[in-house]
Amino acid sequence: MMEDFISYITIDPNIRFGKPCIKGTRITVQDILSWLASDMSTEEIIQDFPQLKAEHIKAALSFAANSENRTKLISA
Numbered sequence: 001m002m003e004d005f006i007s008y009i010t011i012d013p014n015i016r017f018g019k020p021c022i023k024g025t026r027i028t029v030q031d032i033l034s035w036l037a038s039d040m041s042t043e044e045i046i047q048d049f050p051q052l053k054a055e056h057i058k059a060a061l062s063f064a065a066n067s068e069n070r071t072k073l074i075s076a
Contacts, residue, residue: 005063007023007059008022009059022052022059029060032056032060032061033060033064
């Protein structure tokens with residue numbers, strides 16, 4: 001797993017309501033995950049959003065995987 005995803009991801013309450021974004025953009029981790037889930041390839045995403053690089057896509061995936069590991073279940 002990419003441990004240094006934090007160098008690519010930022011959380012700013014003034015940008016996209018504090019959702020995790022690729023630094024220097026308004027593109028969220030969720031945006032990238034949604035594009036990948038809709039069968040867009042990394043190359044297609046980069047073509048549509050030239051400010052992104054493959055490292056950004058990997059960082060978004062790594063961030064999401066790391067976030068999943070921190071999810072806690074709370075019983076009702």
